[in-house]
Amino acid sequence: xxxxxxxxxxxxxxxxxxxxxxxxxxxxxxxxxxxxxxxxxxxxxxxxxxxxxxxxxxxxxxxxxxxxxxxxxxxxxxxxxxxxxxxxxxxxxxxxxxxxxxxxxxxxxxxxxxxxxxxxxxxxxxxxxxxxxxxxxxxxxxxxxxxxxxxxxxxxxxxxxxxxxxxxxxxxxxxxxxxxxxxxxxxxxxxxxxxxxxxxxxxxxxxxxxxxxxxxxxxxxxxxxxxxxxxxxxxxxxxxxxxxxxxxxxxxxxxxxxxxxxxxxxxxxxxxxxxxxxxxxxxxxxxxxxxxxxxxxxxxxxxxxxxxxxxxxxxxxxxxxxxxxxxxxxxxxxxxxxxxxxxxxxxxxxxxxxxxxxxxxxxxxxxxxxxxxxxxxxxxxxxxxxxxxxxxxxxxxxxxxxxxxxxxx
Amino acid sequence: xxxxxxxxxxxxxxxxxxxxxxxxxxxxxxxxxxxxxxxxxxxxxxxxxxxxxxxxxxxxxxxxxxxxxxxxxxxxxxxxxxxxxxxxxxxxxxxxxxxxxxxxxxxxxxxxxxxxxxxxxxxxxxxxxxxxxxxxxxxxxxxxxxxxxxxxxxxxxxxxxxxxxxxxxxxxxxxxxxxxxxxxxxxxxxxxxxxxxxxxxxxxxxxxxxxxxxxxxxxxxxxxxxxxxxxxxxxxxxxxxxxxxxxxxxxxxxxxxxxxxxxxxxx
Numbered sequence: 119x120x121x122x123x124x125x126x127x128x129x130x131x132x133x134x135x136x137x138x139x140x141x142x143x144x145x146x147x148x149x150x151x152x153x154x155x156x157x158x159x160x161x162x163x164x165x166x167x168x169x170x171x172x173x174x175x176x177x178x179x180x181x182x183x184x185x186x187x188x189x190x191x192x193x194x195x196x197x198x199x200x201x202x203x204x205x206x207x208x209x210x211x212x213x214x215x216x217x218x219x220x221x222x223x224x225x226x227x228x229x230x231x232x233x234x235x236x237x238x239x240x241x242x243x244x245x246x247x248x249x250x251x252x253x254x255x256x257x258x259x260x261x262x263x264x265x266x267x268x269x270x271x272x273x274x275x276x277x278x279x280x281x282x283x284x285x286x287x288x289x290x291x292x293x294x295x296x297x298x299x300x301x302x303x304x305x306x307x308x309x310x311x312x313x314x315x316x317x318x319x320x321x322x323x324x325x326x327x328x329x330x331x332x333x334x335x336x337x338x339x340x341x342x343x344x345x346x347x348x349x350x351x352x353x354x355x356x357x358x359x360x361x362x363x364x365x366x367x368x369x370x371x372x373x374x375x376x377x378x379x380x381x382x383x384x385x386x387x388x389x390x391x392x393x394x395x396x397x398x399x400x401x402x403x404x405x406x407x408x409x410x411x412x413x414x415x416x417x418x419x420x421x422x423x424x425x426x427x428x429x430x431x432x433x434x435x436x437x438x439x440x441x442x443x444x445x446x447x448x449x450x451x452x453x454x455x456x457x458x459x460x461x462x463x464x465x466x467x468x469x470x471x472x473x474x475x476x477x478x479x480x481x482x483x484x485x486x487x488x489x490x491x492x493x494x495x496x497x498x499x500x501x502x503x504x505x506x507x508x509x510x511x512x513x514x515x516x517x518x519x520x521x522x523x524x525x526x527x
Numbered sequence: 528x529x530x531x532x533x534x535x536x537x538x539x540x541x542x543x544x545x546x547x548x549x550x551x552x553x554x555x556x557x558x559x560x561x562x563x564x565x566x567x568x569x570x571x572x573x574x575x576x577x578x579x580x581x582x583x584x585x586x587x588x589x590x591x592x593x594x595x596x597x598x599x600x601x602x603x604x605x606x607x608x609x610x611x612x613x614x615x616x617x618x619x620x621x622x623x624x625x626x627x628x629x630x631x632x633x634x635x636x637x638x639x640x641x642x643x644x645x646x647x648x649x650x651x652x653x654x655x656x657x658x659x660x661x662x663x664x665x666x667x668x669x670x671x672x673x674x675x676x677x678x679x680x681x682x683x684x685x686x687x688x689x690x691x692x693x694x695x696x697x698x699x700x701x702x703x704x705x706x707x708x709x710x711x712x713x714x715x716x717x718x719x720x721x722x723x724x725x726x727x728x729x730x731x732x733x734x735x736x737x738x739x740x741x742x743x744x745x746x747x748x749x750x751x752x753x754x755x756x757x758x759x760x761x762x763x764x765x766x767x768x769x770x771x772x773x774x775x776x777x778x779x780x781x782x783x784x785x786x787x788x789x790x791x792x793x794x
Binding site for chain 2: 134143144145146147148149150151152153291292297298301304305308309310311312409411412413414415422424425426427428
């Protein structure tokens with residue numbers, strides 16, 4: 119298994135949609151074959167359409183707000199002593215997280231496909247919030263599927279969705295989190311695929327959804343590439359790009375432009391959700407060597423029992439609380455281009471405390487997992503190593519959890 | 528090669544000028560023993576029985592079947608239990624055709640070859656895998672054939688004519704037409720007449736293929752599909768099991784009565 123050069127990673131799959139011959143694919147009911155195929159043809163056409171790309175860039179620049187800033191975290195660097203810690207504050211994007219890129223592109227596609235309705239899933243509520251924002255902007259009716267447990271713990275984002283005129287459909291099956299929301303959303307699409315466009319909220323799901331999402335979030339690394347060059351005059355010799363990984367949309371977007379660099383120069387580190395310290399449950403299939411299985415239409419490393427039933431996950435961060443992971447990350451793991459590790463709930467909370475104490479930055483619990491790894495790594499490394507953390511979400515949505523766990527927000 | 532009991536069942540229904548009645552229940556719902564009893568008693572009326580092996584992230588099942596699957600998984604149903612239920616069922620009803628239905632991950636984890644070996648051993652006659660569409664299923668379907676298991680290809684209203692032709696060409700003795708865009712057990716969105724019109728388009732491609740109709744078929748609508756090769760009732764039965772359990776009644780007798788009534792409607 120090898121990554122090929124000069125071809126975007128999202129296109130390095132075989133005719134059945136598998137990356138590395140075994141990750142991804144299209145495990146969908148017959149009814150969805152046609153809508154998936156239609157979407158595939160449309161997307162391949164649109165990404166080559168200069169007008170469409172121009173339109174995307176227009177909205178990214180003027181509505182999402184691009185580029186998001188790239189800054190050095192001086193006090194944190196000083197406090198830890200060692201590698202330089204930088205961050206790209208992707209949470210500055212309209213709505214407060216990277217999910218806006220995928221949502222915007224899906225709405226633009228839905229418009230071109232002549233669909234009036236758009237549905238999506240959400241865990242932390244960011245994918246839902248952004249989809250509701252974009253749907254409002256582009257005049258589409260929007261339904262968001264969300265686990266009942268997540269609705270409770272991510273109330274601020276639910277309020278935002280309602281304000282944007284979206285209908286939130288609570289999902290009470292299974293663990294009542296993201297995994298169930300995605301299932302329910304897909305079931306809804308099976309019933310309504312003639313009138314409705316589906317937006318999968320991350321780089322997961324059937325092949326085409328992985329591709330569209332990866333294509334959209336890659337905006338992050340396109341910006342970062344230019345910003346690094348501007349800041350350092352060149353691409354430095356030692357860079358580590360740290361990003362949390364749930365479904366894997368922000369990390370893929372954060373890394374894509376640097377894919378062809380040698381990993382000794384630009385290393386990718388993905389940080390999964392290790393769950394509570396004392397719990398056996400986690401949301402880290404890559405770190406803990408979960409087996410390949412089929413989830414939501416794609417083959418991937420996924421937490422499951424020996425029978426093939428998907429296991430429940432546990433994490434303080436709703437956005438990372440997913441038993442599977444993008445086929446793209448499985449591919450990056452097996453080709454050894456990226457390295458994956460996990461941070462526990464407690465480590466993420468401690469990282470949040472330290473970062474907010476040192477810096478004028480308010481990362482949500484998801485990127486706090488990545489900061490936890492930065493805090494571990496930095497003191498062991500020399501000053502000329504550049505650690506860059508993607509601060510992909512804002513903690514406003516986590517205020518209830520933070521108040522409960524830390525007594526303050 | 529001997530003729531599959533599935534084909535024989537269709538043949539004898541055709542002689543009686545009626546569609547075959549196919550039922551769907553979930554293995555282990557609400558216990559292993561009860562689901563075997565249900566299977567035994569409904570098979571007195573049904574021509575072919577479908578038995579679901581439950582999965583906890585089903586992307587094409589409606590509420591009723593999800594509820595049944597959830598009950599079974601809660602009680603700890605495993606693949607080995609599913610095979611045991613089939614084995615016991617087949618001991619008393621050797622010639623009654625049985626089709627297993629479920630999601631691919633369960634087969635993938637069991638190992639395709641092991642799974643089929645076991646199917647053959649306990650007497651499974653057919654297999655429906657909801658999330659393994661054509662052409663991805665070609666290799667697996669061939670393996671099924673080698674193990675005397677009919678791989679049932681699915682067709683839906685969204686399947687283009689060109690695609691239908693190719694799928695039917697690769698299909699075995701039985702195909703399954705999904706009546707409408709929806710999960711199992713949703714309300715019929717089309718009138719039975721419209722469904723039959725679509726169904727006849729499929730039959731026109733190859734009239735010799737046994738084609739059953741399923742998704743959303745109830746006691747009310749089943750009578751309208753007398754001219755098809757077969758009708759599948761699933762969610763309606765699962766719903767009856769749920770109702771019986773809520774009312775503390777015996778699901779075996781209730782479901783059996785229900786299937787008997789369904790049968791009368793298509794005679």
